[in-house]
Amino acid sequence: MHSIYNFATGPLCWAAFIIFIGGLLLKFISMVRRARSSEPYIFGYFSPYFGLRSVIAWLIPFVPRNGKLNPVFTVVTFAFHICLLVAPLFLMAHVMLLQEGVGMHWGTLSDATADVMTVIVLVGLAYFAYRRCTDPTAKYVTGPKEWVLLALVAAPFLTGFLAYHQIFDYQVMVVLHILSGEAMLIAIPFTWLSHMLLFPMVRMYQGSEFGGVRHVKDW
């Protein structure tokens, strides 16, 4: 168990972060380069003002009309995404590991807060799963890939929660937690989880076209 633990927190961890960050970076560079050669006019219409205006509008709950029409979804998705990003980044155990490993550190959340946030992430995922079974359109375009990705995101949070509460074997849970977290990071650049990068890119472009060319808001 110890050797797996060391491998998972050592080389595998490095690999996961390199693939995650490098993969997104490469994706960004290759898309921009491809656009420059095949659709250069995208840049001609690109407007930081209108682009950011659109991104910001979509980052405020209940500003877009579709957000107002789907209040439950809006609340869940905002809570989910905030907790998804904040909990792992500011979890005390993670920050301590980081300090030991590379000497960087920043503020942390209390364990109780992180615990609640983890539950929110899991509840959010449960809601998304429920929606994929009941909303006619979501159901129509949900395939095995969507379920795998949902599970992939759920796994590190679920195992982290179980490990923290010492349910089942602690050591096994911790190792599973680390491995599943790494699997999730690695999957991001290669699946629609990459919307974390593509959301601002596509929205900025669309915002530029709608605001700059068509003089109308896109939310």
Next chain:
Amino acid sequence: MSEQTKETKVIEDIGIDAGLEQLTEEQIEKTIMSVINAEGGTRLEAYTKTCVHCGLCSEACHYYHSHDKDPQYAPVGKVRNTMWNFLTKKGKISKEELKRAVLIAHTECNLCRRCVQYCPFGVDTAYIIALVRRIVHKLGITPQYIQDTAHSHAATFNQMWLKDDEWVDTLFWQEDEARDEIPSMRIPLEKEGADFMYSVIAPEPKFRTQLIYQAAVIFNECGLDWTMPSTTGWDNSDMCMFTGDFEMMGRLKRDHYECAQRLKVKKVVMGECGHAYRSIYDQGNRWVGWRDMPVPVIHSIQFFWELLKAGKIKVAKTIDKLATFHDPCNTVRGMGLHEMGREVAKAFYPNFVEMQPNREHNYCCAAGGGVINCGPPHKMTRVLGNRVKAEQLKATGAEVLIAPCHNCHGGLEDIIHHYKLDMEIRFLGDIIYECMEKPNAV
């Protein structure tokens, strides 16, 4: 039999069916993949990779609402049955699937771009569907009626097979007619250096000559310095944009702009048409390589609004009936002209009610994007696909429906007729002509 194949059997269109018969599977595969690789570009990649399959865009689409939330009609559902299918099967698709894709792309999507405003990521389903149409065009299986208008564009540079002399004749005829009412009336042809050139879509001289008459009267009574061309370039419409014949779209727009440049006018004013506007400020100009419009083009909505604000159009009478305003996709989601449009409308119809939703969130008429131009075989697809429009109109209780777009008129007329709504549809020009002060009239 699945629902899809059932529908495929029902609708016959010689343009699709005869074209499909001539195709081999290799041709289909090769064409699909070559268009995707050469033209799909970063945007196709970004849109397909960003989509998280959440289905939130379904809220945007009138077809989806009108078919009781059948996901086949949701924007992402349409992409699933067209482009995703092409991509996952690498172009190896059956003729049956291909026919279904043609019907979806040409008759079940108006390229109205409402879904861009409902997808959190801004995935542009209209772009993806337009790319499907491009593939369909390259395969030679475009629906017959709209293909015929595209042929007309290629042969005559207008949409309706009008001959050169018929165009000029029609203008003389309208001028002649109008002189009974306004003896000093002129439709100035080929006047170099005029303030603006007025351009229209070919269905105006073909079927709706009264619109040319009315516009001419308005310009005359406002004392404007204007002209119309006697050569090609007078027709600003563009069905080639909708069939995916982008080469021809570029030639059309170049001709239109060059016509204005030859006449050395300061700007072009165009009639109440939505799609032609999109072709001019958004798609055609880009294909030719103009970032913006080389000669400013102003839509009638804006032009009428300016004339009204400048006090050139004077309101002689208002009409008491309850009126509502339909925002055409290409003038609101296309150019943000919603406030100007309703200001002009309200000047003549003070008794005004909004339909819900309105402005840039209005539902499309289901005729746009070339769908009405696919002709009679597909009429019911768009009428049944827009029940929600009928409900939206009915809820206003209005007697008059103002819609400043030709395509919208065609589509709304069919909807009003089919769902037995009692509404009169009007253009802004038609209202202004009736209600403005006409100092030179006898």
